Amino acid sequence: MASGRDQQPRSSRSPENAPAFIVFWKESCPSNRRAAPLFKAIKDAYGEKVNLIGVVTAPPERISDWAEQFETNYPLLPNSDKSLIRDYDLSRSITTFQIGTNGKITTIFAGFGYDALSALNKAMAEAAGVDVAEVDLSSAPTRTTYG
Numbered sequence: 001m002a003s004g005r006d007q008q009p010r011s012s013r014s015p016e017n018a019p020a021f022i023v024f025w026k027e028s029c030p031s032n033r034r035a036a037p038l039f040k041a042i043k044d045a046y047g048e049k050v051n052l053i054g055v056v057t058a059p060p061e062r063i064s065d066w067a068e069q070f071e072t073n074y075p076l077l078p079n080s081d082k083s084l085i086r087d088y089d090l091s092r093s094i095t096t097f098q099i100g101t102n103g104k105i106t107t108i109f110a111g112f113g114y115d116a117l118s119a120l121n122k123a124m125a126e127a128a129g130v131d132v133a134e135v136d137l138s139s140a141p142t143r144t145t146y147g
Contacts, residue, residue: 019098019127020051021120024085026093027058027066029147035094035112036070038140042121043073045133050124055079057093093147098123113144 023039025032043052052074058066059080067076079085088097096116098107109120117137125132 018049018051019101019124020053021096021098021124022053022055023096024088024090024093025054025056025066026147027056027062027080029093031094031112031145031147032070034139034141035145035147036072038112038117038137040071040073041135041137042117042124042133045121045135046124046128046130049128049130053077055084057082057085095146096120098127111144111146112140114140114142116144 025036039052039054043050054072054074054076056063056066056076056078057080058078060078063076063078066072077084088095092111094112096109097105098109100106107119107123109116109123114137117135117140121135121137122132
């Protein structure tokens with residue numbers, strides 16, 4: 001159990017302190033249509049046991065349209081000025097970062113190929129302290145693919 005600022009005990013698996021993963025998306029990337037359902041399936045498998053946050057190179061007024069188009073089940077942050085992309089030194093989408101409890105990047109999952117998504121699935125399970133979920137990744141590219 002961890003204590004918050006209000007000194008009320010809370011579970012170590014509550015949403016506010018669940019393991020965090022950040023996935024970066026280019027707003028108009030043609031690969032989004034293929035990749036988004038795979039990330040949704042992985043997030044569905046772990047629910048609130050992990051935090052998945054999407055960063056999209058879209059202005060705030062288009063984020064809800066993007067979320068609806070790709071049926072995301074996790075929060076999205078607009079990043080039309082690409083400041084976060086520069087901060088994370090990204091040159092390609094779709095890339096996912098695992099953030100440790102110390103706030104530092106622990107793992108980078110490049111692209112959305114089968115191997116990267118399988119590793120992401122395993123990392124989410126380990127971070128959440130649960131068994132690896134059976135997620136259908138059969139539609140993932142067989143090799144590492146970027147947006």
